Amino acid sequence: MNWQDISYLNSGSAIQKKAFKSLNDLQVFNLLAEYSPILTGTIPIGISIESSDLDITCRFMDADKFERKMENLFKDQKGFKIQQKEKNGYWVVVASFTYQDFPFEIFGSLFPATDQNSYRHMLIEHRILELLGEEFRLNVIQLKKEGLKTEPAFAKLLQLEGDPYKQLLNMEGVTDTEILQHWKKG
Numbered sequence: 001m002n003w004q005d006i007s008y009l010n011s012g013s014a015i016q017k018k019a020f021k022s023l024n025d026l027q028v029f030n031l032l033a034e035y036s037p038i039l040t041g042t043i044p045i046g047i048s049i050e051s052s053d054l055d056i057t058c059r060f061m062d063a064d065k066f067e068r069k070m071e072n073l074f075k076d077q078k079g080f081k082i083q084q085k086e087k088n089g090y091w092v093v094v095a096s097f098t099y100q101d102f103p104f105e106i107f108g109s110l111f112p113a114t115d116q117n118s119y120r121h122m123l124i125e126h127r128i129l130e131l132l133g134e135e136f137r138l139n140v141i142q143l144k145k146e147g148l149k150t151e152p153a154f155a156k157l158l159q160l161e162g163d164p165y166k167q168l169l170n171m172e173g174v175t176d177t178e179i180l181q182h183w184k185k186g
Helices: 006-011 014-026 063-074 117-145 150-158 164-173 176-185
Strands: 038-040 054-059 078-087 090-099 102-109
Touching (some): 063 090, 117 176
Antiparallel strands (some): 038 054
């Protein structure tokens, strides 16, 4: 799967097709091309719920320049907010707004998008969903509807102890067989 090409959305679920249209209408990937944007989160991997947003992860070299670009491009969008802050020991810029009824969150940092946690979480979650199937996917969605965030929902179903965000990242090096064995054991 080439996650950097959002055309896969256009052959997906109704929400994925709607997201594809919204992203294209806004031209967000063209406008942010210099920042190597990647759509991450629950919509790409088919576990979104009604309140899910479109998370776009970017890499910047200059936080102030990235912030100005976000303001110039999206300041007229409904509910536009932007902030720079420290998160997990590094500097980030987060812009949020609503477009065509989709909440957007554009997240930028100095790290390549493929090294950022949101992308890494999405990859391992997608892999787990592929391995454990439809019943597991529906269980994740149900837990999300009950108020759990995505990573805690996965951790609960997989019976992972400790910080769910770190525990999922720890699964990057785990084999498919180990995931299947752990799931059957649980």
